Amino acid sequence: xxxxxxxxxxxxxxxxxxxxxxxxxxxxxxxxxxxxxxxxxxxxxxxxxxxxxxxxxxxxxxxxxxxxxxxxxxxxxxxxxxxxxxxxxxxxxxxxxxxxxxxxxxxxxxxxxxxxxxxxxxxxxxxxxxxxxxxxxxxxxxxxxxxxxxxxxxxxxxxxxxxxxxxxxxxxxxxxxxxxxxxxxxxxxxxxxxxxxxxxxxxxxxxxxxxxxxxxxxxxxxxxxxxxxxxxxxxxxxxxxxxxxxxxxxxxxxxxxxxxxxxxxxxxxxxxxxxxxxxxxxxxxxxxxxxxxxxxxxxxxxxxxxxxxxxxxxxxxxxxxxxxxxxxxxxxxxxxxxxxxxxxxxxxxxxxxxxxxxxxxxxxxxxxxxxxxxxxxxxxxxxxxxxxxxxxxxxxxxxxxxxx
Numbered sequence: 001x002x003x004x005x006x007x008x009x010x011x012x013x014x015x016x017x018x019x020x021x022x023x024x025x026x027x028x029x030x031x032x033x034x035x036x037x038x039x040x041x042x043x044x045x046x047x048x049x050x051x052x053x054x055x056x057x058x059x060x061x062x063x064x065x066x067x068x069x070x071x072x073x074x075x076x077x078x079x080x081x082x083x084x085x086x087x088x089x090x091x092x093x094x095x096x097x098x099x100x101x102x103x104x105x106x107x108x109x110x111x112x113x114x115x116x117x118x119x120x121x122x123x124x125x126x127x128x129x130x131x132x133x134x135x136x137x138x139x140x141x142x143x144x145x146x147x148x149x150x151x152x153x154x155x156x157x158x159x160x161x162x163x164x165x166x167x168x169x170x171x172x173x174x175x176x177x178x179x180x181x182x183x184x185x186x187x188x189x190x191x192x193x194x195x196x197x198x199x200x201x202x203x204x205x206x207x208x209x210x211x212x213x214x215x216x217x218x219x220x221x222x223x224x225x226x227x228x229x230x231x232x233x234x235x236x237x238x239x240x241x242x243x244x245x246x247x248x249x250x251x252x253x254x255x256x257x258x259x260x261x262x263x264x265x266x267x268x269x270x271x272x273x274x275x276x277x278x279x280x281x282x283x284x285x286x287x288x289x290x291x292x293x294x295x296x297x298x299x300x301x302x303x304x305x306x307x308x309x310x311x312x313x314x315x316x317x318x319x320x321x322x323x324x325x326x327x328x329x330x331x332x333x334x335x336x337x338x339x340x341x342x343x344x345x346x347x348x349x350x351x352x353x354x355x356x357x358x359x360x361x362x363x364x365x366x367x368x369x370x371x372x373x374x375x376x377x378x379x380x381x382x383x384x385x386x387x388x389x390x391x392x393x394x395x396x397x398x399x400x401x402x403x404x
Contacts, residue, residue: 008116014267028052028336030062030105030403031355032081034089035382037073038349038394043067044074044091044098048105049380050121051336051343051355051371051402059355059371059380064388065108078126079287080335086161088112088126088134089399092202095121095147097136099163105403108216111162116142118168120155124202125185125243127195129218133160133166135195137183141170152206155179156197156221159320169221171197171214176226179204181214187252192268193218196252205305211238213254213274215267224270224363225240229262232276238262245290249313251299259285259299262280263313272301278316280306286331289342294319296342296364298330305330305356307363319363322356336402341368345397352379353397 031049047060057295070173073093081087085103090096099112115121120138123331127135128317135158140151154173171183184200201207211231215224229238247263254262259280266272282301287295295308297317304323308316324330329348331344335341342356343366355371373380382395 001110021142023322025319026400027338027404028341031400032077032102032108033345033353033397033400034074034077035395035397036071036091037391038278038382038396040071040072040392042391044069044071044089045387045391045395046087046089046100046102046108047387047395048102048108053327053339053368053370059373061374061388063098063106063108065110066389066391067100067110068113069094069098069302070094071256071396074396074398076125077401078128079401080128081401081404082128082132083404084161085134087401088136088159090123092122092124095123097123097163099161100220100225102403111221112164114159114163117165118155118157119160119170120157120168121145122154122202123148123157124183127188129158129188130190132161132163134165135186135188137186137197139182139184141250151181151182152177154183156186156195156216158221167221169216169223171199172222173214173223173226176212179212180210181212181226182206182210185242185243187246189246189252189267190218190220194224194267196244196264197253198244198254200240200242200257207240210240213241213244213262213264215272216244218371227261227272227274229256232260232279234279237276237279242272244289245288245295247290247295247313248293249310250357251313253290253295255285255288255297257285257370258283261295261297261308275314277314278308289333289335291335291337291340291342291358292360294358296333296365297360298333298344300330303328303330305333305365307358307365309363322367324354327351332398332400334399334401339361341402343400345400347398349394350352350383352381352395353380353400
C-alpha cells in the first residue's frame with residue numbers, strides 16, 4: 001500500500017497536488033534529508049526520497065515540508081531514524097532545532113522547535129535514549145538565549161519529543177578548567193549505564209588543543225571523568241575528537257577531525273583505556289559509520305570513503321576505498337542497517353547525494369547506480385528547482401537518514 005501511495009505521489013509531484021495519507025514507511029523504503037537554502041535567504045526544509053530499490057521511482061523525490069527556521073547552516077539530524085517517526089534536525093549556526101513528524105511521509109511537518117535549553121546553546125548532535133527521548137550535546141553555556149562567548153564548557157540536555165526540556169547537566173570539569181570542553185557528539189551505552197561524549201569545537205576556539213572525551217552515568221548524568229586521547233606516532237591523532245561509535249567488540253571508537261581512530265575500552269570503570277589504532281590520510285575527516293565488522297569513513301582530503309575491517313579492534317585493516325571524484329566533498333554518512341546501504345551527502349554546490357552499497361563479505365563499497373533522481377543521473381541533485389512545498393531555489397543538504 002505504501003509503495004502505491006508513493007508512486008502516486010511521485011507521479012503528481014510536479015503538480016504539487018496535496019496527497020492525504022496515513023501510510024508509514026517501512027525500514028529503508030525512504031530517505032529523509034535535511035536541507036538548507038543555498039542562498040541563505042529562506043528556510044530549512046525536509047525532503048522525502050523514494051529509497052525502495054524495488055520501486056520504479058527509486059531515487060525520485062516524494063515530498064517536502066518546510067520549517068520555520070531560516071537557514072544559517074542546516075547541520076546535523078539524528079544519525080538514525082527514531083522508532084517513533086520523529087526526527088530532530090538542527091541549524092547549528094542559527095542555534096535552532098526543529099522537531100519533525102515523519103509518520104506520514106507524504107505530509108512531513110514540523111511539530112516543535114527550540115533554541116537554547118537548560119542553560120546551554122549551540123546544539124550539535126543527538127542520541128536516542130531507552131525511554132524514547134533525545135540526549136543532545138550543546139557546545140556552550142547560554143546567556144539570555146545566546147551563546148556565552150567566553151564559555152569553556154557546555155552541557156548535555158535530555159529533550160522530549162515535543163522539544164521540551166527534561167533535564168540538563170554541565171560538562172565542566174574543575175581539573176580541566178582552562179581547556180575547551182565543548183561537547184560535540186555522544187554515544188549511549190545502556191547496558192553499562194554510560195554516555196561517551198567527545199569534546200570538539202565547531203568554531204576555531206580550542207580547535208588544536210581539544211583532545212578529551214568524557215564519561216557520564218546515563219542514569220543520573222553524573223560526570224565520571226574527563227580523559228585525554230592518544231596522540232599516536234604522528235602526534236596529532238587526538239586532535240578535535242568528534243564522533244563516537246560503538247563497535248562490534250563493545251569498544252567505543254572515537255573519530256577525530258585529524259583523521260584518527262581512537263579505541264576506548266574498560267568504559268564501565270573509572271579508568272578507561274584508549275589507543276589510537278588507525279589514522280587515515282589527511283586532516284579533516286567526516287562522519288563515519290560502523291556496519292557489522294566494517295568501519296566506513298569519509299576522508300575529504302582524498303575525496304574518498306575508506307573501509308576498515310575492525311574484526312580485530314586493536315589492528316584494523318583497510319579493505320577498500322571508493323573514490324568519489326576529484327572535487328567531491330565527502331562528509332555525512334548514515335546507514336540503513338537492513339540492507340547494507342549508506343546515504344552520503346556533500347556540502348559543495350552542484351554535487352549530488354548518493355546511495356552506496358557495502359558488500360558484507362568483502363567490504364567493497366560501490367555507488368548504487370540504480371538510485372537516480374528526476375534527471376535520470378545517478379544520485380540526487382539539489383540544483384535550483386521548485387520543491388513540493390512551493391519554494392524555488394538550490395538546496396544545501398546535510399543530515400540524511402533512512403526510514404526505520
